[in-house]
Each structure stands twice: as C-alpha cells, then as structure tokens.
Amino acid sequence: MLGYCLKRLGTAFLVALFVSVLSFVLLRMSGDIAIAIAGEGAQSADIELVRKTYGLDRPLIVQYLDWLGQAARGNFGESLYFKSPVMGIIADKIGTTIILSLTSLAFALAIGIPLGVLSAVYQGGLVDRISLAVAVTGQALPNFFFALVLIMLFSVKLRWLPVSGSGTWAHFVLPTIALGYYITPPFMRIVRAGMVDALEMDFVRTARAKGLSKARVVLKHALSNALVPVVALAGVQLGLLLGGSIVIETIFALDGLGYLAYQSITHKDFPVTQAILLMLSVAYVLLTLTADLINAWIDPRISVR
Amino acid sequence: MATFSTIVRKVTAHRGLTLGLVLLAAIFAMAIFAPLIAPFDPYDQDLSRRLIPPFWSPKANPAHWLGTDNLGRDYLSRLIYGARISLLIGFAVMLISGLIGTLLGLIAGYFGGKTDLFITFLITTRLAIPVVLVALAVVAMIGGSLTVVILVLGLLKWDRIAVVMRAATQQVRSLDYVAAAEAAGASVPRIILREVLPNVFPQLVVVATVEAASAILLEAALSFLGLGVQPPLPSWGLMIAEAKTMMFFAFWMIAIPGTLLAILVFAINLVGDGLRDVIVPKGRG
Numbered sequence: 001m002l003g004y005c006l007k008r009l010g011t012a013f014l015v016a017l018f019v020s021v022l023s024f025v026l027l028r029m030s031g032d033i034a035i036a037i038a039g040e041g042a043q044s045a046d047i048e049l050v051r052k053t054y055g056l057d058r059p060l061i062v063q064y065l066d067w068l069g070q071a072a073r074g075n076f077g078e079s080l081y082f083k084s085p086v087m088g089i090i091a092d093k094i095g096t097t098i099i100l101s102l103t104s105l106a107f108a109l110a111i112g113i114p115l116g117v118l119s120a121v122y123q124g125g126l127v128d129r130i131s132l133a134v135a136v137t138g139q140a141l142p143n144f145f146f147a148l149v150l151i152m153l154f155s156v157k158l159r160w161l162p163v164s165g166s167g168t169w170a171h172f173v174l175p176t177i178a179l180g181y182y183i184t185p186p187f188m189r190i191v192r193a194g195m196v197d198a199l200e201m202d203f204v205r206t207a208r209a210k211g212l213s214k215a216r217v218v219l220k221h222a223l224s225n226a227l228v229p230v231v232a233l234a235g236v237q238l239g240l241l242l243g244g245s246i247v248i249e250t251i252f253a254l255d256g257l258g259y260l261a262y263q264s265i266t267h268k269d270f271p272v273t274q275a276i277l278l279m280l281s282v283a284y285v286l287l288t289l290t291a292d293l294i295n296a297w298i299d300p301r302i303s304v305r
Numbered sequence: 306m307a308t309f310s311t312i313v314r315k316v317t318a319h320r321g322l323t324l325g326l327v328l329l330a331a332i333f334a335m336a337i338f339a340p341l342i343a344p345f346d347p348y349d350q351d352l353s354r355r356l357i358p359p360f361w362s363p364k365a366n367p368a369h370w371l372g373t374d375n376l377g378r379d380y381l382s383r384l385i386y387g388a389r390i391s392l393l394i395g396f397a398v399m400l401i402s403g404l405i406g407t408l409l410g411l412i413a414g415y416f417g418g419k420t421d422l423f424i425t426f427l428i429t430t431r432l433a434i435p436v437v438l439v440a441l442a443v444v445a446m447i448g449g450s451l452t453v454v455i456l457v458l459g460l461l462k463w464d465r466i467a468v469v470m471r472a473a474t475q476q477v478r479s480l481d482y483v484a485a486a487e488a489a490g491a492s493v494p495r496i497i498l499r500e501v502l503p504n505v506f507p508q509l510v511v512v513a514t515v516e517a518a519s520a521i522l523l524e525a526a527l528s529f530l531g532l533g534v535q536p537p538l539p540s541w542g543l544m545i546a547e548a549k550t551m552m553f554f555a556f557w558m559i560a561i562p563g564t565l566l567a568i569l570v571f572a573i574n575l576v577g578d579g580l581r582d583v584i585v586p587k588g589r590g
Binding site: 018152268 | 571
C-alpha cells in the first residue's frame with residue numbers, strides 16, 4: 001500500500017514536471033517575448049533593453065529553471081495586458097471556476113447516479129430508455145450550442161435567469177447546467193454498469209434471501225459497490241471540467257479562470273496563458289492522484305495490481 | 306472469420322448501427338454532391354439580399370429556402386458545404402491521432418516493461434494537458450486554418466486510442482498464436498503487423514470512430530471561439546459564431562447548424578457503439 005502510494009506520487013510529480021517543460025516551450029514557440037513586452041513598433045535598442053532586464057538573453061535551460069523556481073513560489077511574472085502580477089489576477093478569478101466546477105460536478109452526480117441506479121434496477125424500462133436518450137443527447141450536443149439554447153430558453157424567452165455576467169448565484173445556474181450536462185453521461189453509464197453487476201452478486205442475493213427490502217438492498221448493498229469507480233471518474237471529470245470551463249465561461253462571460261484563459265490567448269498575454277496552462281495541468285494531476293489514492297484506500301485490491 | 310454476408314446480416318439486425326449508417330451516409334452524400342445539391346455558391350455575397358428569413362416566415366424568398374446570412378449568402382448552400390469541413394476534420398484528425406495512438410499502444414502493449422512505463426507516462430502527461438486551452442493557444446500563435454486545426458487536434462487527441470490499443474495488445478500478446486509466431490522465429494515488426502494488429506483492429510475502429518466525433522465537436526468549438534477554421538469557410542461552428550450577434554431575433558441561424566452537428570455526432574456515436582457490438586469479440590470491449 002505504501003509502495004503504491006509512493007509510486008503514484010512519484011509519477012504525479014514527474015508528470016507535473018514534464019508538463020511544466022511543455023508549457024514553457026509552448027510559450028517560447030510563440031515568438032519573441034521581448035518584442036511582445038516592448039510593444040509593437042518598439043526600437044531595437046528598447047527590445048535589447050527588455051531582453052537584458054527580463055533575462056531573456058540567458059540560455060533557455062537557465063530561463064526555464066528560473067521560471068520554474070519562481071512559479072513554485074507562486075510568482076508567474078507580470079501580465080502583458082493587465083500590467084499587474086499574474087498570480088493576483090488568477091487569485092481573483094479562480095474562486096469562480098472552482099465554484100462552477102463543483103456545482104457542475106454536483107449537477108452531474110445528482111442526475112447521473114439516480115438515473116443510473118433506476119435504469120439498472122428497471123432494465124429496459126421507461127427510465128432506462130429516458131436515461132439512454134439523455135446520455136446519447138448529452139454526448140452529441142456541442143456544449144456551446146447547448147449553452148446558447150439554454151440562454152435563448154431561460155434568459156430570453158422565460159426571462160428567469162441573466163444572459164451573462166458573474167455577480168450573483170443566478171449567474172451560475174445556466175453555466176452549471178451547460179457544463180454539468182456534458183459530463184453526466186459517463187457517470188450514468190458507470191453507475192448503471194456497476195449496479196447491473198452488483199445486483200447479480202451473491203451478497204446481494206443473500207441480502208434479499210435474508211428478507212431485506214428491495215430498496216434497502218439496492219441502496220445499501222449494491223449501490224455502495226457501484227459507487228467505487230465513481231470516485232476515480234469524478235477525479236478525471238473534475239479535471240476535464242477545468243478545461244471545458246473555457247468555452248462555457250466565455251459564452252456566459254462568467255469571470256473565472258476559463259474566461260481569463262480565453263482573454264489571455266486573444267490578447268497574446270503569454271505569461272497568463274502559461275500560468276493557467278500549468279495550473280490546470282497540475283490540478284488535473286492532483287485530482288487524479290487523490291482519486292487513485294482514495295480508491296486504493298476503499299478497495300485495497302487495487303494497490304496490489 | 307465472419308463472412309461478408311454474416312456481417313451484413315449482423316449490421317442490418319442492429320437497429321442503432323443501421324440508423325447511424327443511414328444518417329452518416331446521408332451527410333456523406335450531402336458533402337460529396339454539395340456542388341450538385343447546393344442552389345447557390347456558398348461564398349457568393351449579395352448585400353441587397355441580406356438576412357432573408359427561412360421558408361416558414363411570411364417574408365421568405367422562395368429562391369432561398371433557408372434564407373440568407375448577414376452577408377447575403379444562401380444559408381442552405383453554406384450548410385451543405387459545411388458538411389465537407391466537419392467530415393474532413395473527423396477523418397483527418399482520426400488518421401493522424403489513430404496513427405500515433407496505434408503505434409504507441411502497440412509498442413507499449415507488446416514490449417511491456419520499461420517501454421510500457423515510458424509510454425504510459427507519455428499518455429498520462431498528455432491527459433493532464435487541457436486540449437481546448439492548448440489548441441486555442443497554438444491556433445492563436447500560428448494563425449487559424451483548416452490544416453492547422455487538423456494538425457493541432459491530430460497531435461493532441463491520440464491518448465484514448467493509445468490507451469485502448471495498449472490494453473487490446475496486452476490481451477492479444479498472451480494468446481497462443483503470438484507465442485507460436487515467436488517460436489517460429491518471426492521478426493517483431495512482422496508479429497506486430499501480421500499477428501497483433503489484425504486482431505486488435507476491431508477495437509481500433511471503434512475507438513477511432515468515437516474520437517472522430519469528438520474531433521468534430523472540438524473543431525466546432527474552436528471555430529465558434531474564433532480560433533479555428535477562419536471565414537469565409539462555412540464551418541458549422543463558425544456559422545453559429547457569426548449568427549450569435551443576431552441570436553435574439555434569428556435563432557434558427559444557430560439552431561440549424563447546431564442541430565446538424567448534433568445529428569452528425571449522434572450518427573458517428575451510433576456507428577461506434579454498434580460496431581463494438583458487431584465486430585469486437587465478446588469480453589474485449
């Protein structure tokens with residue numbers, strides 16, 4: 001068990017390190033940063049000055065190590081567009097994205113788990129068919145199109161919710177549905193499959209034979225088994241949500257990390273893009289690591305494999 | 306080995322697969338015969354005929370069945386030509402990512418050990434990188450075009466294919482005929498190409514199909530955000546972006562390309578799921 005944890009930790013660290021190299025290289029590929037900092041139409045003397053001040057004349061590997069060292073201490077440099085420290089800007093926006101990710105995950109679980117359970121208990125029944133339709137539609141609808149349909153329906157026609165912005169809780173409702181629906185089908189499928197398997201197992205039959213009620217057997221015995229893989233899936237999906245929030249936050253002008261990422265890309269604000277890329281990747285690594293460790297703790301068989 | 310007629314029988318017996326193939330064939334036909342079906346040139350602007358509403362409106366123009374966009378281009382013609390872009394993206398991305406993913410998966414699954422550890426590490430790293438963010442950033446840097454979008458998505462989307470190919474290869478690797486080929490002294494490339502690849506091919510087809518659908522959705526999202534296929538190309542995602550400013554009074558201009566995208570992805574997913582049932586051996590899904 002300890003060996004497994006150390007191995008997973010080591011891999012996670014290496015992955016994070018490799019990702020940091022990639023995001024650094026990506027920034028350097030994007031052109032001469034000295035010109036970008038000095039501004040368009042700058043004299044070559046100014047560009048040289050910028051190159052010296054920012055240490056851009058040093059070997060790449062030195063620059064990378066310096067950048068990594070600063071990044072590890074939370075210093076991602078200064079935004080070229082906002083003219084203020086990148087970390088401060090990110091700190092302002094990250095809360096919105098964390099809230100959106102959690103509400104979307106909650107939405108997906110709240111829809112996916114009950115529908116998955118019901119469609120496994122009543123296989124081939126009406127709920128099973130409806131769930132299948134919900135899952136198939138969720139996988140086929142482009143999420144930005146679904147978001148526009150939601151805006152049209154709930155903001156324009158019914159006037160229940162705001163079109164865009166991020167002031168109040170009401171601003172989170174439509175983005176949550178748009179983002180949450182898109183990750184619902186995998187949860188539905190995995191819970192349904194787990195329940196179908198669990199319901200055929202001996203311990204479930206024993207529980208039924210003992211005279212326990214069907215609802216109790218389904219909820220207590222079968223569901224607790226079917227929920228094990230949901231933990232790992234939640235880790236992965238939460239990581240994907242952080243990326244998916246770019247499209248959804250941009251559509252709803254929800255002022256989080258995703259919208260900031262989009263703005264930084266269109267403004268060619270490399271330090272911000274780079275910092276967000278690194279943060280999202282590290283967040284994904286940490287989330288999957290946590291999910292794996294929780295899983296190994298719930299189900300000790302995993303760490304032996 | 307199943308004969309052709311048994312495969313045909315299995316396919317037609319599978320309702321989802323049949324429906325998927327029919328829908329997909331219709332969209333293919335639309336893409337291939339676009340010049341014959343489309344009533345107008347999709348790039349032809351006519352500012353005197355801007356924003357004509359579709360046939361259900363009293364102000365409709367019978368020449369423009371689905372009306373015109375804000376530059377006076379025939380909407381139906383643009384939709385028809387748009388099928389070409391989505392299908393091209395799906396195919397080309399599938400080809401590139403399929404090649405990378407299959408190669409990595411075969412090597413990792415066949416050799417195991419340190420090689421497998423290294424390739425698994427590459428896959429894990431790739432999974433940690435947010436596709437949308439990197440794709441947007443790269444397109445913003447080098448400029449958007451159909452080729453750039455295809456290359457970027459192809460180079461990013463091989464992870465699932467590699468995962469599936471690795472697992473499938475591991476299963477096949479332990480089977481008797483691979484051991485027999487090894488004992489007979491066949492070279493490693495020969496074993497991989499002649500013994501392993503044909504036996505993991507069904508799984509490859511299934512996962513590549515699903516990935517093509519996801520590539521089509523990604524292109525649409527990138528184009529929608531303005532960092533994908535560039536105007537005046539009639540990409541469905543781009544058409545939705547162009548119609549966004551008019552969405553409150555001309556929502557059909559968003560609803561139609563959006564629905565077409567959903568139908569195309571739905572059809573491809575149906576085919577993928579159906580193929581899994583029909584061609585992948587039991588217990589190897």
